[in-house]
Amino acid sequence: MKHQYIIEASTGQHIGDRKEQQDRVALLSAPRAPGYVLAVLADGMGGSKGGAMAAEQVIHTAKLLMSEFSPLTHTVESLLQTLTKEAHTVINLIGFAANNRPHTTFVALMLTPERKAIWAHAGDSRLYRLHGVNMKEHTIDHSHVELLVQKGEITREKAKTHRMANLLLNGLGGNTEPFVTIGRYEDLKPDDAFLLCSDGLWAHFGDLEFAPLIMVKTPREASEELIKKARQRAEGQGDNCSLIIIKLVSPESKTAADKKLTPTRSRSSATRMRAERMGNTTRRRKQSYK
Secondary structure (H helix, E strand, O other): OOOOOEEEEEEEOOOOOOOOEEEEEEEEOOOOOOOEEEEEEEEOOOOOOOHHHHHHHHHHHHHHHHHOOOOOOOOOOOOOHHHEEEEEEHHHHHHHHHHOOEEEEEEEEOOOOOEEEEEEEOOOOEEEEEOOOOEEEEOOOOEEHHHHHOOOOOHHHHHOOOOOOOOOOOEEOOOOOOOEEEEEEEEEOOOEEEEEHHHHOOOOOOOOOHHHHHHHHOOOHHHHHHHHHHHHHOOOOOEEEEEEEEEEEOOOHHHHEEEEEEOOOOHHHHHHOEEEOOOOEEEOOOEEEO
């Protein structure tokens, strides 16, 4: 029998020590494709308002595409490719009109009712795939220092503080046509989890730190804890910090957690899908799959 699971998700953001929040995050559903969930995170760059505009355009394009998406006429991969191309085009047009050169990185993840996860990224916004307390894989940055790491010229730890750590080789906006790297995982099951995050978060953590924390906490609690730790480690010099956490939880685990609720809190209020806030934004979605 196939494993049953419930999707729990949360988004979180902090402006860090910057003057403006240029990251954007979203969790989206598809009216024509029940059971499909898209998580999108964009990290904008480009001076006053430019970076925020670029990141916002990624979210806006994703919303439009999801409103039209149907697995009968589209593939997830084609949606992710179209998202990249259309957002890139509009960012350049708006930038030209405003006489600036905005850019953005992004990472997006689609979960399907067929128990598949398909993701895409451009730049250094990352996706981590986790299971239990283990980190299974993460996306590879499209950056200069990542090339140096792949060549064995520097260690991954030194890449974080390298003088060219912010030099990206790919992203949306600019004269170069962007590309996306597509990843896939099938046979989703309970205890699988995904973390999407900007470099304002992952730069302050080792790759193996995420899974144990996310495993034992709800997505909302984990979001709060990760942002808190990132702020402490940034020591007053932190970038915008954004993340999306998605966990697949077995119905048995969810039932056991519900039973721990205090008598003054009703079961219905604890289990219904709801929106909550933490920092700039924190949201939760729950959906059951069999």
